[in-house]
Amino acid sequence: VDRIFSGIQPTGTPHLGNYLGAIQNWVNLQEEYSSVLYSIMDMHSLTMPKEPALLRQNILDTTAAILACGIDPKKCFLFRQSLVPEHAELAWILGCITNVPRLLRLPQWKMKRASQSNGGTVGLLTYPVLQAADILLYKSTHVPVGEDQVLHLELAQDIAQHFNKKYGEFFPVPKAILSTTKKIKSLRDPTVKMSKSDTQKLATVNIVDSPDEIVLKFRKAVTDFTSEVTYDPANRPGVSNLVSIHSAVSGLSIEEVLHQSVGLDTAHYKMVVAESVIQKFAPIRNEIKKLQEDKSHLIQVLEAGAEKAKELATPIYQEIRRLVGFQ
Ligand code: TYM
Numbered sequence: 001v002d003r004i005f006s007g008i009q010p011t012g013t014p015h016l017g018n019y020l021g022a023i024q025n026w027v028n029l030q031e032e033y034s035s036v037l038y039s040i041m042d043m044h045s046l047t048m049p050k051e052p053a054l055l056r057q058n059i060l061d062t063t064a065a066i067l068a069c070g071i072d073p074k075k076c077f078l079f080r081q082s083l084v085p086e087h088a089e090l091a092w093i094l095g096c097i098t099n100v101p102r103l104l105r106l107p108q109w110k111m112k113r114a115s116q117s118n119g120g121t122v123g124l125l126t127y128p129v130l131q132a133a134d135i136l137l138y139k140s141t142h143v144p145v146g147e148d149q150v151l152h153l154e155l156a157q158d159i160a161q162h163f164n165k166k167y168g169e170f171f172p173v174p175k176a177i178l179s180t181t182k183k184i185k186s187l188r189d190p191t192v193k194m195s196k197s198d199t200q201k202l203a204t205v206n207i208v209d210s211p212d213e214i215v216l217k218f219r220k221a222v223t224d225f226t227s228e229v230t231y232d233p234a235n236r237p238g239v240s241n242l243v244s245i246h247s248a249v250s251g252l253s254i255e256e257v258l259h260q261s262v263g264l265d266t267a268h269y270k271m272v273v274a275e276s277v278i279q280k281f282a283p284i285r286n287e288i289k290k291l292q293e294d295k296s297h298l299i300q301v302l303e304a305g306a307e308k309a310k311e312l313a314t315p316i317y318q319e320i321r322r323l324v325g326f327q
Contacts, residue, residue: 004029005140005174007039007081007131010055010062013288016205016277017184017194019069020248021146025179027070029144036076037138037309038066040302043081043088044131047124048112048197061288063298065207068287077312079305081134086310086317091126091133093324097162098129098155106151132156136163137313141172147182148193167323181248187221190237208285211278218242218274227265231258239266246273249280 006026008014014023030036040062045055059080071078081087103109103125113120128151135143135156143153153176160171184194188203198204202220209217223238231254233240247257261269291298321327 003140004033004036004142005135006144007041009041009045010058011196012058012061013065013208020181023069025144030075038078040080047127060298064288064291068284077305077308079309080302083306086313090137091130095129128152128155132159135174136171144177185241190241207281215274218270223266229261229269242273250276
C-alpha cells in the first residue's frame with residue numbers, strides 16, 4: 001500500500017520555499033492518498049541548537065502555520081516527532097549499517113558544520129540517518145519534499161536497500177515527490193535556495209510577512225539588466241524565480257503568467273508578483289494568528305496525531321527488532 005510521509009523542521013513559520021516546495025503538495029496529497037503522515041521534526045531541530053523556550057514556541061508556530069495552510073488532521077496524522085521515540089531507536093539501528101564517508105560527502109553537512117565552532121556535532125552528521133528512520137519507521141512509499149532534500153532521500157533509499165539485503169526484504173524503497181516549484185531561490189541571490197537561515201533579511205519571504213515587508217522584499221529582489229519578463233532559469237535566474245513564484249501562488253501556468261506580463265518591465269513586474277503573494281497569504285496569515293491563540297488545541301492536535309502514528313509504528317518496529325535479533 002502507498003503511504004506518504006514528510007516533515008518540516010520547526011523554525012517558526014514557514015517561508016515561501018517551504019510552502020511552494022512542500023506544504024502545498026502536502027495539502028493535495030492528503031486528498032489523494034489514504035495513509036498520510038506529516039511530522040514536526042523537533043529532534044532534527046536540535047542539530048542547530050536553540051533556546052528550549054524558543055524551540056517550544058517554534059513547534060507551536062509551525063503547527064499553526066501547517067494547519068492554516070490547509071493540512072487537515074482528519075485526513076492525515078500530524079504529529080511531533082519526539083513524541084514517537086521509535087524514530088530515534090530505529091535511527092540507531094540504521095546508523096549501524098551506514099558508512100561515515102557516505103555522510104561526510106553530503107553538502108548540508110559540509111555547509112552547516114562550517115557554522116559550528118566545534119567542528120560539527122555527531123547529531124549534525126547523522127541527521128540524514130534520523131531522516132531515513134522517520135520515513136522507514138512507517139514503511140513509507142512516497143516522500144513529498146523540495147529539491148534540497150533529494151540527496152537525503154537517496155540516502156534513505158540506499159539504507160532501505162542495504163537493510164533489505166542484510167535482513168531480508170522488508171522496507172519499500174521510498175520515492176521522492178517533487179513539486180513543479182521544487183527550488184525557490186533567495187531573492188537576494190538567485191543562485192542559492194531560499195532558506196530560513198539566510199542572514200540577509202531581504203532574501204527570504206515568510207508566509208506571515210506583512211504586505212509592506214513583502215513589497216519591500218520583492219522590490220529589492222535581484223534580477224538583471226534586461227527589463228523584459230522572460231522565463232529562462234539558466235540565463236536569467238532572478239526574473240525566472242519571480243515567474244515561478246508568481247505562477248505557483250496564482251495557480252496560472254508559466255505561459256499564462258508570461259502572457260499577462262507582456263509589456264511590463266521587471267520593476268513593475270516585481271510589484272505584480274508581490275501583490276499575488278500578498279493575496280495568496282492574507283487569509284493564511286489571519287488563520288495562523290487565530291490558531292496561535294489556542295495553544296492547548298495545537299498541543300492536543302500534535303499529541304493525538306502522535307498516538308495514531310505510534311499505532312502504525314509499533315508493529316513495524318517490533319518486526320525490525322525481531323529481524324535484527326533484539327527479540
Ligand atoms: P526543512 O524544514 O528545511 O524544509 C521543509 C520542506 O521545505 C522544502 N524547502 C524548499 N523547497 C523549495 N525551495 C526552497 N527554497 C525550499 N526550502 C525548503 C524542503 O525541501 C522540505 O521538503 N530534513 C528536512 C525535514 C525532514 C524530513 C524527514 C522530510 C526530517 N525528516 C523525513 C521528509 C521526510 C528539512 O530540514 O526540511
